[in-house]
Amino acid sequence: MDKLTHFNDEGRARMVDISDKDVTLRTAAAKSAVTVNDTIYHKIIEGGFKKGDVLAVAQVAGIMAAKKTSDWIPMCHPLHLSGVDLSFQWEKQNDASYILHITAEVRTTGSTGVEMEALTAVSAAALTVYDMCKAADKGMIIGPTSLVLKTGGKNGDYRRED
Template sequence: MSDFTHFNEQGRARMVDISSKQDTERTAIARSSVRVNEEIYEKVSKQEIAKGDVLAVAQVAGIMAAKKTSDWIPMCHPLQLKGVNISFEWEIDSALYELHIEASVKTKGSTGVEMEALTAASATALTVYDMCKAIDKGMIIGPTYLVEKTGGKSGDFKRSPEEE
């Protein structure tokens, strides 16, 4: 079991000890998307959804999710985040309406923020779904993926544009 960092000597789950790791600046960017129908696009754009301003609520949900990642991802360390930003961009192509979500997370610490960025992007997409499901339950979420990360022992990562 020594090759697996999240197992103890008995083969049971453990949180990795990061106390000897050096604090560095760390960032991560993740993306997700929600494909909606034209009616949802129009109502979200005009802030006519009965539950309120979809993008504002989803943005706050994403920020809250980043801050609470360790509460629902068992092996994540609680982190003191230094910044979280959620941004949106619509892609409209013929009859396709897709809301692109980007979550950017920063900290200075001894472990990375990839999971926080992925959680933020996911929670943002799920909130959009929740707020619009009364109109159409056929929305499609995803893909959700890490775009890039910086800092830490493993070095930087950047997904190539062809992989997105």
């Protein structure tokens, strides 16, 4: 196993020094999901929640979270993001439930990757859906959440094989 980069020689946490890394285009995509019942699905697509448009608010929450990832994750570097986009897709299940698939794509030109920003974006979007809908049903399920794509940097590209 490779040495874990977020630990110093004493085994204590550190922020990795990226000053010698090349500035390149770096992208990442992550996905998460929220499983909801039939009632919540219809209220979301019909705009039936008093708090507002659930997916619009979740999209903004995901973008805001990506921009603030270094405030949440202690060893993340603050990054200048060049783009953040979230998308949503519904999948009907056999048992009168629906899965809301959430995907985030994040881009930067810099010395470190944006994997954590993409993962934070989908996590915040999923949590926002839960928050906005919890009065109707607290039994929603969030996840799984995973990195699906990473490009750029010295370690090369990564694509999740499902």
